[in-house]
Amino acid sequence: MLVKVYGSAVFGVEATTITVEVNIDKGIGYHLVGLPDNAIRESSFRIAAALQNNSYKLPGKKITVNMAPADLRKEGSAYDMTLALGILAASSQIKAPKIEEYIIMGELSLDGSLQPIKGALPIAIKAKQEGFKGFILPKQNAKEGAIVSGLDVYGVENITEVIEFFDQGKKLEPTIVNTREEFYQNLKHPEFDFADVKGQESIKRCMEIAAAGGHNIILIGPPGSGKTMLAKRLPSILPPMTLHEALETTKIHSVVGKVRENVGLMAERPFRSPHHTISDVALVGGGAYPQPGEISLSHNGILFLDELPEFKRSVLEVMRQPLEDREVTISRAKFTVTYPSSFMLVASMNPSPGGYFNDPDAPVTSSPAEMQRYLSKISGPLLDRIDIHIEVTPVPFEKLSDERRGESSVKIRERVTKARENQTLRFKDIEHIHYNAQMGVRQIREFCKLDEASKQLLKTAMERLNLSARAYDRILKVSRTIADLENSEKINGEHISEAIQYRSLDRDGWLG
Template identity: 45%
Template sequence: MLARVRSGALMGIDAVVVECEVDMALGLPYFNVVGLPEGAVRESKVRVVSALKNCGFELPSKRITVNLAPADIRKEGAAFELPIALGVLAAAKLLAEEPLGRFLFGGELSLDGGVKPIKGVLPLAVAARDGGYHGVMVPEANAAEAALVEGLEVLAVRHLRDAVGHLSGDKPLSAFLREPPGRGRASAHPAPLDLCDVRGQADLKTALELAAAGGHNVLLCGPPGSGKTMLARRLPGILPTMTFDEALEVTKIYSVLGLLGDTQSLMRERPFRAPHHTISDAGLVGGGPATRPGELSLAHHGVLFLDELPEFRRNVLEVLRQPMEEGAIHLARASQHVTYPCRVMLVAAMNPCPCGYFNVPGRTCTCTENRVHDYHSRVSGPLLDRIDITLQTRPVEFHHMGRGGTTEPSSAHYRERVEAARERQRRRFQDEPGVYCNAQMPTRLLHRHCQSTPRAEQMLERAVRRFGLSARAHDRILKLALTRADLEGHARIEDIDMALAIDCRQMDRRGWLHVNTQGGPPRALPAFREPGDP
């Protein structure tokens, strides 16, 4: 007797429908699983047989063959145990096959028949909706995750007997009640850090506000203790709330890795990932034997913070170049080819030299000039060209550190302005799928949306010629100027917007790494000005 049950196999962050064909024929008792199964899938036959026996089902002494089709896709994990067990019962005439065709099934079985949670339930539910299935039957712990997909009946099961009782009609299960998209369980994460904790550095806070408003990449270079890491870790507190589509994309990635908490079904906060500089290239962008997402994809629609940027290995940093441009990482392996999304805000921090005190007033640098240049050469020009905002930080002055300092604006102040700017961008790109902010705007839309005043265009032309900027830098300055216009409510890019956008790319200027040989405080990098400006 042959029975068929449908489940799903993960391919990247999506699921492919897998047909579990169970054949029960005469012969010596044997249980075999084929169809490119990996170790955990091959071991599932032991748990399936034990779970069926402990639930009171008597299996005939026959040869059982399970085929997981399509056979050219690698099957991983324990999610196939529930569908295999139901297929065995259907093949043994202990369960009708007709109800099995309306659902996709997934779940790991314990030896007593309990159904344990699995990874990748959200992609499984999406595959069921796209495939026209009536619903999914998943472990109770994963039901809220599957219920994020609308138009789908979600059946939550605790035990194998619950699944059999519903499919046989003896004890029907009630569909899991989904929560409205705007609601959900409270996140277990602590309240975000507030920018009011950072004393001084008003220009850097303005730059972070600009970055948050348009989703732009940032590089902060300055001495130790100047607030680089402190500012970066408070950036999520001023980022706008994710839309439901953005949250669903992020949740799929975390679902594939099994990183969703017990009290959280939908990722509502933008992720913030800060990997250590000893990370490998596979750990950063994804890959490995199982082709799993890396830190870059885990920061999708959020912030990827690389502290001590030059300390990362050169090959690790260089693999960021193409994903930063495309917003996706393509991983090709012998057995599969997967694509993971990775639209992130890259925020990096670095010291001006290995000792950290190059050209810092009141401190003595112990590095030679060659060491300083070698240190900065670890960050390649092509990678630096993909960063929209590059700024030098300064040591915090004493009057800002004292208790009598003025009250600093809170993150709520900046977030309100950022939300207003993002709302303008949502209206601007409402007909462009996958584009949520100015930094993600493709080149074909630049001339349509980046309308500048004649004086602003002249300023950009002069800056490109004066600093030798690339075409990519030209486009990124335009996007940055458009974000500044969105923040201030300008109908088009004004000259003040363009000037600020050019000033935010300080490391594009020749000689910015200037050694002050005259003594005294270093000369401040001059802001970009037109001839005749006051």
Template identity: 55%
Template sequence: MLAKTFGAAVYGVNARLLTVEVSVSQGVGTSVLGLSENAAKESLQRIDEALQNGGYQQSHQKTVINLSPADIRKECSSYDLPIALCLMATSGKLSYQKNLDDYVILGELALDGKLRPIKGVLPIAIEARRQGFKGFILPTENALEASIVNMLDVIGVDTLTEAIEFLQNERVIEPLITDTRDRFLHSIGEPEADFSHVQGHETIKRSLEIAAAGGHNVILIGPPAAGKTMLVKRLSSILPPLTLMEALETTKIHSIAGKLGVNSTLLARRPYRNPHHSISDVAFVGGGSIPLPGEVSLAHNGVLFLDELPEFNPTVLGGLGQPLDDHKVVISSTPQAVELPASFMLIASMNSCPCGAYSHLEKRCSCTSESIQKYLNMVPGPLYDRIDIHVEVDPINSESTASNRKIESSEQIRERVIQAREKQSKRFEGSNIIHKNAMMTAEMVQEVCIINDASKALLKRAIDRLGLSPKAYNPILKVARTIADLADSTNIGFDHLAEAIQYRSLDKDKWGTK
């Protein structure tokens, strides 16, 4: 006797549906095809115990379980529930009133028959609807996430018994229905960290506003305890809110990585990822036998903050090249290359020298020029080139904290950022790839960032007198274009360019000399 249903496996950010088949015939022994030997043994033991503890006795016959296609690597425990339901269908003791072929079924079984949540539910639900399935039977704790996808009956069950009774029409379980747009809008809320709580640091606030408006990467250089981390934590609060499509894409990535909590739904806030400098290459970029997203993908549509940048392993930092250039990661460690989204704002921070006092206004630096240069060289040069804004952060002084100047809230700053982004959306509306100033190619910079003769002379003087690297030319023009957008100016003015020039600290030839 043969029973069949459908499961799914996730590769990259997309799901592939799998066929789960169970055949019972005369003889003895059980074989599992499509899983590794150890995974098959573990799965069979869990299923056998769950069936026995649920009061469902199995007949001792020859049983063949097949998960196809066999060449796809699978999260083994997710197939416990569909295999158990197929085994019960072939036992001759139960006759399901609902057709197993109508459902995608996934869930991990505990030994007492309870169901445990799984990863990657959202992309599986999207694929199930695309292929015309009636419903999705899965653990209750995952049901809210799956219900984001409409036109699919999402049936949440807590135990194996509930799933069997539902299929036999002995238990009524209403499909979970969610108004996706309404839930998304009510989940946004206000950020906890707000720039209204920060006194002083006006230059840094301004540089982060420019970065948010144009999607520019930033590096903050300054002594310890100058407030770098505190400022970066507030950057997400001035970024434009996620669109519904961005939220779906971001949620898919976090679902696959198992980063969504129990009974989670759409992520409504932009991600903020702050990995420790001891992170491994795979955890940072992504990968594994079943490729999972790394930090660069978990930061997609949000912020990736690398604190103490020189402390990161050079091979980890080397992995930033592709995502910063192409806004994606291609993992080739498996037979089939997997592509993961990775479009984020990179914000990095570092001391100005090994002791941290090189640019300090009050403390004296004890480092030699050689040690400072060695410290700076711990970060690959190509990474510096991909960062548009370099800002020196000085410790806040008593005059700044005592100032009566009105402090702007994140909401006020965010309004300007949104308006600037809208201008860029119109500017690049003919492109499917570029939609922010920071993403412009060298050719587009020449076309979009036009400056007059006085501004050209200023830029030439800056490069000559300040010793700026020729590689700073395009980043300065990109940042100047964003400053002009914030000022609601059609053209890049002299003042816009002058402000952009000051955000290139690390390009100065004199940096590190004493």
């Protein structure tokens, strides 16, 4: 008897429906075809034990299982339940006339209980698009799948529940998630607050500008000056994600199984901080069967690279294209996948190998040659892609001992959100551009027009600092954001002057 059951495979951040055809005939043997990997090949042992422990059995006949399309590589253990139900239906141990109306996924334990799967959200989106009635999956992933409205999502704990649902008509309770309500409920304030930061007013201002325009930023300062502490507080002043951004972010994290159990939609912007020993593949994504890397897991959030010169140069260089295009494409012989990677790059570094620069009282000093060698680990083209460079100096004792709290992240975020709203309105007719850092050359020319005095000021700075054309564009983008924070329609000389200040690494004595 031939039975068709439906599962799903995830490639990139999109799902593809897999038809599992199970045929049982005279003879003996278990034949699994359709490019399954080792995890799927081993499924027969898990299925046999799970069925036996739940009063069913793997029939002693010739079982042929085809996973179509047959030329598409299938991987992972999430097809266990799909295969098990197909075998039970094909061997007439259960009656399941409506089994073709559902996508069924889940990894089986030997007692028949289910383990969570990866990619529940993209699978649910695809199931709805293709007109399936429902999606049956492990209970741990149910809220994630239930984000998709118009599709019945059933979270189950054991294969017995699914067997009784098809064979005996026993009801399963669908998981219902009010996506909007859950999203707005989860917009809680993070634990790190700028109110706890003593002093560093100029750096807070810099962070506010970076958050308002989505600009990449690098913090340069000696050990203990507060670079990491400030970076960790940056997500607290970013505007809340839109519902679309939250869905996009959850989708990427779902593919790699990073969504927390019993959590539907991710409401907080991601903050990723990889160690400096990370490989280029782990950062941008890839592998024999590509997975998203850290830059894609940072999509709509922040990628923080602490001690930037300690990262391998090859790792840093692979970021250049994603920083410009805001997506990364990974090509293999048989397929190509594209992952979104629109993130804010936040980096920190010491100004020299010893950590101190031009400080006669410093415990460790470095020669100009040592410092130049240290800074040359970061290429000019990469620094050009960072809009804001700012020096962080240690906080004096008087400010550290001050009992007064600084301005809270909530108040700063209100100004940032207002500036972002101005930008959203400005770019409403332009696809894929939502804030100032995403502007291309055409948008810069249109929205960053300068008067004669501002042009002359910028010209002088360009000549004295020997800035590149890309740095020129960065200054215009940052000055546009400063104007937006002041709710100013036009960019004036003050905005340009402040933006030029945030190019520390372009000055003499840094990179030559």
